[in-house]
Amino acid sequence: MESHINSYITLVTTSAVLNLFLCMYTFFRRAHFPSAHLFILYTASLSVYTFGYAIGLASNTLEQMKFWNIIQYIGMPVSAPLGLLLMIRYTDKKLSKLQTSALFIIPAITVFMVTTNDWHHLYYKRVWLLEDSKVPIMAIDIGQWYVVHGAFTFSCLLCAGLILIGQWRHTKKMYRRQLLTLITSQIIPMVAAFVYLLGLTPFGLDPVPILMCVTSTMYIWAILSSRLLTIVPIAKESIFESMREGVIVLDSSYRLVDFNRSLRLLLPEIQTTMVGRPLNDIWLEISGETFPVEYGREGLQTDLYWQFNGETVCYQVRTSYVFNKSSEAVGILIMLIDITEQRFLEEQLKQLAYFDGLTKIYNRTQFLYKGRELLSEARLNLQPISFILFDIDHFKRINDTYGHDVGDQAIIHVVSICNRYLSSEMLFARYGGEEFVIALPNMTLQDAHDQAEQLRTALLSAPLEVEGKTVSLTSSFGVAQCDSDSDTLESLLRDADHALYESKRHGRNTVSVHTVNAV
Template identity: 75%
Template sequence: MEPSHINAYISLVATSAVLNVFLCVYTYFRRSEISRANVFILYTAALSVYTFGYAIELASNTLEQMKFWTVVEYMGMPFSASLGLILMIQYTGKSLSKKATAALFIIPTITLFMVATNDYHHLFYKKVWLRTDSSVPLMDIAAGQWYVVHGAFTFSCLLCACLILIAQWKHTKKMYRRQLLTLITSQLIPMTGAFLYLMGMTPGGMDPVPVLMCITSSMYIWAILSTRLLTIVPIAKDSIFESMREGVIVLDSSNRLVDYNKALRDMLPELETSMVGQPLNDIWLSLAGETFPVEYGREGLQTDLYWQLHGQTVCYQVRTSYVYNKNGEAVGSLIMLIDITEQRFLQEQLKQLAYFDGLTKIYNRTHFLHKGRELLNEAQLNHQPASFILFDIDYFKRINDTYGHDVGDQAIVHVVSVCNRYLNSEMLFARYGGEEFVIALPNATLQEGKRLAEQLRVALLNEPLDVEGTFIPITSSFGVAQYSGVTDSLESLLRDADSALYESKRSGRNAVYAHSVSLA
C-alpha cells in the first residue's frame, strides 16, 4: 500500500476518533438532559479508544509498537459491541437484568485478556508479522481460535441490535423514524464492514470499520442536532401498555381476548395466555362461574366489579371504550380495570360514620329522620298507613351506676340484638339517642305497631343480659303513634310516640302505650 493511501486512511480513522470523543464529551456535559447518557458515554468512549488505538497502530514503525497499540484498541473495540447492543435495547424501552448485562461483558473481557497475553498462548493470533508487499510498515495476522469467537460475538451483537431496531419500526411514530433509521444505519454499516473484513474482501486487507465509524459518528451528530436524538426519544407503545397501573383487556370485534397487560395479570392471576383468542364471556365463565358481569359493548361505561384476590374482596372500576381503525370504524374494544378497593373502603367507612350508629351499627338519628320522611312521602302517595315506635331502656342510669358504662354499652347492644330478630328489612330501626330507640313501620296500622311493640317488650323481659354469668334484667317502655293524613309530619308523629312513651313510664314502665290509647 502506498504511503499516500495509508496517510489518508490514518486521517480518516483519526477523524472517526475525534468525532467519537466529541460525542462522548458532549453527552457527558448534557447528561442531565439525555436519557441513558451513561451507556452512550461508555459506548462512544470505547469507540474512541478503539479508533485512536487503530490510528496510532497504523502510524507505528515496528511490530512491537503495533502489538502494543493493538492491545489498546481491544480495550475499547470488543466492549463497544456489548454497549451498543445495550443502548439499542434501552432505546426501545426495554432493559436487561444485571446478570444478563454482566454476561454481555464476559467474552469482551476474555478477548482483552487474550490479546494482551497472546505471545504466551497464540489463541487470538496464531501469528503476527510485518507485510512484505507494503512500502509502509503494516501488521498482518493469522486468526486463532478465540479470534473466531470474538468475531462471531461482535457480529452477533451488531446483528441483534439491528434486528431489535428494525422490529421497532412499525411501533414508532413517523416523527421519530429518522432517529430510528440513524440508529439502524449506525449498526448496519459497521456490521457490513466487519463481515467484509472477516471474509477478506476489503481493499488491501485493511479493517474498514474504524473508517466507517467516521460516517456513523457524523450521522449521530446530525441526528442529535436535527432530530434531538437522545434528548427526545420515543416511548414504545408496548412499554406504555405494560407499564400502565390500570389493568387493560383488549377485545376484537367478536369480543374475543386479543391482549392484556401486566397490571391485569396481577389483578386476575387466574388469567392465562392460553385463553387469548377465546370469547371473554367463556373465559369469565371458567374463572367465576358466570359470564362477564359488565356490559362491555357500550362506549364510556363505568361500573364496579368485585373480585376475590388472595382471599380478599377487591373492587375494580370497569371502564370501556371502542378501538377504531384509521377509517374511524370500530374494530374492537378496551376494558380498563382500575383498583379502587381503598377508595370504596374509605367511602364505606364514611357512610358508616354518616348513616350508622358506631356502637349498634343500626341507623343513627340523622339518617333515620331522612329515611323516615321518605317513608311518609311514600305512605302519602300510596294512601297507606305507617306507624312509629319509640322506646327506651328502663332504669338505664341504674345499670350504668351499678355495673359501669361498659355494661351499659353491652345493654344497648343486647337490646338491638334482641329486637333485630323481630324486624324485617323494610322497617327502619335507629338509635334515637342514648338508650332511646325508634322504629318506623311502613304500611302498618296502629294495632300492628302495638302488636310488634308488645312482642319486643316480652322478648326483652324474657331475655336478661348475661355479663360473665351475672344476669341483668332488661325491660323497656314503648310508645306508638300512627300516620293518619297529610297534616302529620315526622316530627309530630315522633312527638305523639314520645307522649305515649311518657305514659308508659308514668304507668310503671315495662309497658306499651299508643297515642291516646294504652295497652298494659
C-alpha cells in the same frame, strides 16, 4: 418428466385454491378485519396468478400458453406492492394516496407490456416451445422491461421483509408468531424468484407459484390460531406496559387480543396462549362464571367485586371502542382500575354518616331523612303508618352498677333482640343514648301496639348474661299513628314520646298509645 409436470401443476393448483379460500374467508369476515380490503386484493391477485400459471402449464399449444400467461400477469405484478402495503398497514403505518398510487405504476406498465409483447418484444425477446421436451413447455428470452419488473418485485418483497424484521424487537412475544409468518411470506417468494432468475430450477419452471402453497398454509394457520390481521397493536408498547391499570384488548368478536403487565399481576391465571379466545370463555375458566360486566358497549363505567388472594377487591371497569384509522370500531378496550381503598373509605364514611357506630343500625339523622320519605309515601298511597319510640328502663342504674361497658352491651343486646322481630320494610334506628325509634309502614295504631308488645315481651324474657351475672332488661314503649295530613314526622315523634312518658308513669315495662284525646 411428464409425471413431474403433472405433480407441479397439482401443487400450483393447490396454491391457487388456498389463496382463493383466504380471499373468500376474509371477504365474508371483512367486518372483523381492519385490513380486509388489502388482504382480499392481495389473495385475489395471488389466486389469479397461480390459477393462470397452472392452466398455462396444462395447455398444449404455444398460443394457449401465451394467453394464460397474460391472465396470470393480471394478478402477479400487483401482488408484490399489495403485499408491501399490507405489511406497512400491519406495523400501523400508512402511505399517502399519491405514494400508494405510485406503487402500481410499474405493475400497470408490466400488464400492458405482457399483453402487447408480440408488437414490441420489450418484455420477452422470444417465446417458444422446448423441442426436446416430452410435454409442451414454454421457454422465454427475457427483455428489458422484464428486468425492470423483476427488480421492482424483488424490491417490494425486500422492503416488506425489512420493515417486518425491524419491527421484531418492538413486538410483544404473543405477536411474534404472526410477525414470523408475515416475514416468512415475504422471504420465501423472494428467494424462490432469485433462484429462478439464476436458472437453477428444474426444467426452467418458476418455483414461486408452488411455494405459494406453503405461505398460504401459514396464513391460514396464523389467522385461525392467533387471529392474524384481526387487530394490530394500538398503543405504544412502553405506555401500554407501564400503565398501573389492568387493560384488556378485545377484537370486534370479543376475543382476547392483548393485555398488559398490570392485568397479569391482577390475574396470574391469564396466559398468552389464551389470545384469540372469547373473553367469556377465559373468565369462565378462571373464575367459574362468565365476565360479570356487560363490556360490549362504549362508555361503560361500573364496579366489579371479586376475591383475590383471599380478600375482596373492587375494580372500576371502563370500556371504550378501539377505532382504526378509518374511524371504524375494530375492538373493545377494557380498563380495570383498582378502587378498593377508595370504596373502603367511602363505606366507612357512609357508616359514620348513616349508621350508629355501636349498634350498626340507622342513626337519628338518617331516620329523620328516611322517615319523612316513608310518611310522604304513605300519604300518597293512602296507607296508614305508625311510629314506636322506646327506651331501656333504669339504664343509668345499669351503667352505675355494672359500668359503661355493660351498658353498651345492654344496648347491643336490645338491638339484637328487636332485629329478630322486625321485618325489612320497618325502619329501625337509635334515636339517642338508650332510646330507639321504629317506623312501621302500612300499620295501624293497633298493629303498632301489638308489635311493640311483642318486642316488650321478648326483651323481658331474654335478660343479658355478662360475666356469669344476669342483667334483667325491660323497656317502655310509646306508639303513635299518622291521623291527618297536618301531621309531621316531628309531631308524630312527639306524640310517641308523650305515650312513652305515660308508660313510665304507669311503672315502666309497658306499652302506651297516643290518641287524639290524650292530654
